[in-house]
Amino acid sequence: MKPLNTPSSHQNQLNQSDLQAHVVNRVHACVQLASRSLSVDLALPTITFNQRGKIAGCARLQTNELRFNPVLLADNYQAFIDEVVPHEVSHLVAYALYGRVKPHGKEWQAIMRQVFGLNGHTYHKMDVTKVSGKRFTYQCLCGDIELSIRRHNKVLRQQQQYICRQCHKVLSFKQPTSV
Numbered sequence: 785m786k787p788l789n790t791p792s793s794h795q796n797q798l799n800q801s802d803l804q805a806h807v808v809n810r811v812h813a814c815v816q817l818a819s820r821s822l823s824v825d826l827a828l829p830t831i832t833f834n835q836r837g838k839i840a841g842c843a844r845l846q847t848n849e850l851r852f853n854p855v856l857l858a859d860n861y862q863a864f865i866d867e868v869v870p871h872e873v874s875h876l877v878a879y880a881l882y883g884r885v886k887p888h889g890k891e892w893q894a895i896m897r898q899v900f901g902l903n904g905h906t907y908h909k910m911d912v913t914k915v916s917g918k919r920f921t922y923q924c925l926c927g928d929i930e931l932s933i934r935r936h937n938k939v940l941r942q943q944q945q946y947i948c949r950q951c952h953k954v955l956s957f958k959q960p961t962s963v
Contacts, residue, residue: 805959922955924948
């Protein structure tokens with residue numbers, strides 16, 4: 785599907801509110817295209833830019849809401865316009881047409897292909913360095929294993945133990961060595 789109303793060379797000069805406005809316009813265009821293509825009346829979703837972490841976008845099916853990651857948007861504008869927005873809109877369309885189905889199942893794939901002319905991918909390939917959280921090193925008999933801050937905090941609060949998938953030993957925190 786050809787991008788609609790996208791900035792070209794001046795895209796680097798756009799501020800966050802401009803980028804978000806383009807995404808909102810793209811969502812509206814995608815919903816209108818899906819409505820026309822599938823002969824259904826689809827409601828425009830609520831759109832927010834509060835998605836965190838490594839996720840580019842998220843469709844909240846029951847509330848008809850789309851959430852986008854503003855950090856990844858700033859660095860990957862064209863990918864959002866070309867892929868992320870149609871991907872997330874397709875989730876809402878699949879839910880509106882078929883109810884609860886597999887997130888990237890045959891219904892979603894058909895919408896991606898037939899409406900937007902895209903082969904749907906489950907995961908993006910964006911650089912997530914800026915949004916990657918702090919990692920903590922744990923160890924087992926096999927060597928070092930990195931855990932996220934969320935998992936590390938669960939270990940500290942004694943809510944969870946993690947076991948190596950290979951040696952099946954409980955992971956232990958490796959204290960950082962000071963130089």
